[in-house]
Amino acid sequence: MCTKDKSAVRILGRLSSFFENKTGLKHGVTLPPILFNLALQKVIQSIKMFPSGIKIGKEQLHVLAYVDDIALIGKNEIETRKLFVEMENIARKFGLQIHQEKTKYMTVERKNNLKKNKIGDLKIENYKSERVENFKYSGVILNEDNYNQIDLQERIKNVILCYKNFLKTKTYQRN
Numbered sequence: 001m002c003t004k005d006k007s008a009v010r011i012l013g014r015l016s017s018f019f020e021n022k023t024g025l026k027h028g029v030t031l032p033p034i035l036f037n038l039a040l041q042k043v044i045q046s047i048k049m050f051p052s053g054i055k056i057g058k059e060q061l062h063v064l065a066y067v068d069d070i071a072l073i074g075k076n077e078i079e080t081r082k083l084f085v086e087m088e089n090i091a092r093k094f095g096l097q098i099h100q101e102k103t104k105y106m107t108v109e110r111k112n113n114l115k116k117n118k119i120g121d122l123k124i125e126n127y128k129s130e131r132v133e134n135f136k137y138s139g140v141i142l143n144e145d146n147y148n149q150i151d152l153q154e155r156i157k158n159v160i161l162c163y164k165n166f167l168k169t170k171t172y173q174r175n
Contacts, residue, residue, distance in 0.1 A: 039094040040068070046090045047072075052079045063087075066138050077107065077122070084124050098127065105129045106144050 053062025074080030134143035
């Protein structure tokens with residue numbers, strides 16, 4: 001944590017007045033992210049002991065994690081609730097907190113079940129999670145009916161945009 005450090009911001013060559021840093025990390029300090037990763041790894045290892053999730057091959061999958069983004073995977077709402085409570089309890093023991101405003105949930109089901117099982121926000125203990133129909137995780141758009149057309153359309157759109165930008169560059173010359 002920065003204490004009594006001062007910073008300034010340079011914009012278009014002009015330096016702002018100095019201000020005191022009250023929160024955050026000093027640039028280049030490596031210990032806090034390492035400690036966070038160690039604590040988060042312990043939380044994830046503890047969650048892996050919890051019997052839940054889906055089976056893919058011989059592996060039981062119930063948590064995906066990348067940096068500080070965690071996706072919990074349960075077969076149903078009850079299992080997901082139990083997994084969330086377990087994760088929150090373990091995280092609290094390590095001094096970690098779940099960011100409620102960033103916490104969302106999605107239920108993946110067959111298309112014909114979606115309409116009759118739609119519920120609103122998920123309330124677990126002191127947390128309230130918004131239900132979403134799709135979200136982006138590690139660059140892939142996942143959706144509740146397990147239909148990847150949205151992701152494919154976005155990828156095609158990005159390829160077309162990149163191609164158009166490539167054609168506009170000065171280094172590209174047409175014969």
